[in-house]
Amino acid sequence: MAKIREMISATEISTRIKDLGAEISRDYEEKNLVLVGVLRGSIIFLSDLCRSITLPLEIDFLGLSSYGDRTETSGIVRMTQDLSSPIEGKDVLVVEDIVDTGLTMKYLLENLKTRRPRSVKVCTFLDKPEGRKVVVPVDYIAFTIPNEFVIGYGLDYAQKYRNLPYLGVLEEK
Ligand code: IMP
Numbered sequence: 001m002a003k004i005r006e007m008i009s010a011t012e013i014s015t016r017i018k019d020l021g022a023e024i025s026r027d028y029e030e031k032n033l034v035l036v037g038v039l040r041g042s043i044i045f046l047s048d049l050c051r052s053i054t055l056p057l058e059i060d061f062l063g064l065s066s067y068g069d070r071t072e073t074s075g076i077v078r079m080t081q082d083l084s085s086p087i088e089g090k091d092v093l094v095v096e097d098i099v100d101t102g103l104t105m106k107y108l109l110e111n112l113k114t115r116r117p118r119s120v121k122v123c124t125f126l127d128k129p130e131g132r133k134v135v136v137p138v139d140y141i142a143f144t145i146p147n148e149f150v151i152g153y154g155l156d157y158a159q160k161y162r163n164l165p166y167l168g169v170l171e172e173k
């Protein structure tokens with residue numbers, strides 16, 4: 001049986017996301033907001049976050065993969081699925097589960113900028129600053145966490161545990 005230690009509770013997550021949504025709602029008034037969720041890790045965060053934003057907005061997704069089924073980054077990023085609609089002239093807010101080394105986000109931001117959006121910002125559920133290998137701008141952060149491998153609330157270990165309603169650390173597999 002897997003042993004999981006809770007790091008952030010479901011209640012703490014929902015409180016923080018309401019505040020973050022209010023902040024984004026203030027910053028994006030009068031803008032052309034499109035939330036771009038990075039599959040698959042961001043889906044739970046995005047679905048809660050978008051309901052705490054009180055503005056008209058669009059939702060789109062793209063798929064990126066930098067990991068095999070391992071707990072360390074390969075450093076090689078691959079686009080597995082592209083956006084459904086153009087983002088030219090739009091205010092893009094990238095919604096990610098976690099920024100660790102920053103390699104995924106660096107690749108993504110460079111890719112998105114070639115499509116002439118009006119602005120691109122980043123909103124991440126988790127920031128793991130100790131893991132950073134490249135500098136990337138992160139505009140909104142729900143929680144900053146220490147350098148531990150976490151699961152739940154969208155984040156997986158070997159594709160499992162995404163459905164945990166809280167954030168946990170896998171102590172025994
Ligand atoms: P980066 O390229 O190292 O910043 O990693 C980004 C991606 O690695 C994230 O979108 C996650 O999918 C995955 N990742 C990084 N750290 C963790 C973790 O602690 N748990 C689960 N997935 C992680």
Ligand code: MG
Pocket residue numbers: 038039040041042097098
């Ligand atoms: Mg991811």
